[in-house]
Amino acid sequence: MSLLYLSPSTQEFNPYITGGNEEQYMNLIADQMEPYLRASGVTVTRNRPDMTAAQCIQASNEGNYNLHLALHSNAAPEFLAGTLKGSIVYYYPGSVKGKRFAELAAEGLRKIYPDPDLVSAEPTTTIGEVAKVRAPASLIELAYHDNTDDAVWIQTHTGEIAQNVSASVADFFYLPVLSPQSPRKGKVNLSWGSLNIRERPSVTSTVLARAYDGAELTVWNEYQGWYVVEFAGIMGFASQIYVAV
Secondary structure, three states, rough: EOOOEEEEEEOOOOOOOOEEEEHHHHHHHHHHHHHHHHOOEEEEEEOOOOOOHHHHHHHHHHOOEEEEEEEEEOOOHHOOOOOOOOOEEEEEOHHHHHHEEEEEEEEOOOOOOOHHEEEEEEEOOOOOHHHHOOOOEEEEEEEOOOOOHHHHHHHOOOOHHHHHHHHHHHHHHHOOOOOOOOEEEEEEOOOOEEEEEEEOOOOOOOOOEEEEEOOOOEEEEOOEEEOEEOOOOEEEEEOOOOOHH
């Protein structure tokens, strides 16, 4: 399954030089990511603003997630305050999948960050939400909130950032990158057997669940003869032939 633990910063004590704080803007970006993730068939579990980093790690480790993604903004050391810029995507050096996502995310961010040369994917063993979670993990420091240009970029591009990072998540899961649509009610329409809800839009993809005739679904999107559906709390793909919308 394409299960994501989405962990925007809970650090309201990190102020932006231009107003607001890290928790506020990372949660705003996460809010805007969820429709894009759902549109592409990603099942999202999210932390809460009142949680600590340790609690986020624990919650992630209690599930069977395929990716743990933490969203943060950065701040320079005091003696360099306000002088650093750029995006850094961290991953654990021993994680092949974590590195793969970090490189996808960095490649994506280079398309929207004002100076692509300042976007990098880097290993770390010191960040808890990268080193202490069971799932492949990445922490994105989107830009420096103590730098005016970087802070303004985040504040004025939250939607673009959300769409961009969501596309990297979809790419990581080998899912189509789709735009959100209004949800519709659907019902399985079969004369026999059951409808396979699959991980990806392919008849060879893993079956996540089976829905019988008359079962109700939420249809979130469509792609090349498939619906992106939610059934029994599971996001997946179902053939359009067998779903009445």
